[in-house]
Amino acid sequence: MTDQDGYFPESIAATYDESLADMFAADAVAPAVDLLVGLAGAGRALELGIGTGRIALPLAARGVEVHGIELSRAMADRLRDKPGGDAIGVTLGDFSTATAPGSFSLAYLVFNTIMNLTSQDAQVDCFRNVARHLAPGGTFVVEVMVPDLRKLPPGQNTVPFHVGDSRLGFDTYDLATQAMSSHHVKVTEDGQGSFWSIPFRYVWPAELDLMARLAGMRLRERWEDWGRTPFTHDSRQYVSVWEKPAG
Incomplete structure (x- = not known):
């Protein structure tokens, strides 16, 4: 059963970081931040499902202006309570439809969070929402698992x-x-x-590529991980980069 915070109420937010300690370790975070810094360039970054700031805080510490969209007030409160968290703007709402202020050179959705949208329509809406937020030439990055x-x-x-x-x-x-x-x-x-x-809805690489095309974006890169390991039929996860045309 869900409340206004969806499936991430205070009871989950209170221990979220500790329960996923491996994902908060430097060797898990740093490669993602390194790649995202390069893609953001001098522009702003939009994180969908920003949570408690696992990626947003170190990305902001690298000089990138980060704004987030987050459904769970409890998770957003945890972010604000952390050092540097009050400098990151958060729009409360469903990231498939909510509108954040301004435009962005980068949008990103990590750690399987695209699957939190439990219908194909909602996932398509997410891509369209991202395309509306991106400046021409901007990129959208998704990290997601290959279903087991x-x-x-x-x-x-x-x-x-x-x-x-x-x-x-x-x-x-x-x-x-x-x-x-x-x-x-x-x-x-x-x-x-x-x-x-x-609940989740798992999704395939080719399906995501079609969603991107429907939103007017095209695939630029796909790797197995943040370290740019080639994506193969044996890969268990992947990082995709789609680009909004510059003109």
């Missing part, structure tokens, strides 16, 4: 992604609709448990 469908034997719809003493995580897939959900189970030392589930 190879791990599904006939008759199975569930793929575990974490199995530990105190935490279990698994994804469920519906191949007919491209719907998936991530499920998280946590058990404390006193034996108390909690459960959190969030």
Whole structure:
């Protein structure tokens, strides 16, 4: 069940950074920031789903003016409470439709967040919304996973992604609709448990390219990761860069 903060209420925002500590480590953040700094140039950057500022804060520290769109007030509050967070503007709303002030040379959407839009129409709307925000020649960057469908034997719809003493995580897939959900189970030392589930819509590279074309953008680059490793049929994630024509 969701509230005004969607699937990221205060109960999730309060421990979000700690629960994803590996993604906040310098070796995970720095390559993304390095690439985004180069794409932003002297212009402004727009982060869709800015969250608690994992990428936005170090990007701003590199001299890029960053503005964010974020549905969750709880996550945006965490960003504002961090050093430098009050210098980053945040527009509250759905990033597929919300309008941020001004124009941007770069827009970006990282860590599978395109899949938080749970319909194809909403994902198409996101690309169109980005195109409206981008200045001519601007770029849109998306980092997203390749669905783990190879791990599904006939008759199975569930793929575990974490199995530990105190935490279990698994994804469920519906191949007919491209719907998936991530499920998280946590058990404390006193034996108390909690459960959190969030819906997604997985998406394929060629599908994203078509969404970009519908929005008037074209693919410029695609890599496996932020370090520009070539994207292959064995890649489990990818970083795509689309460009809005300069004229």
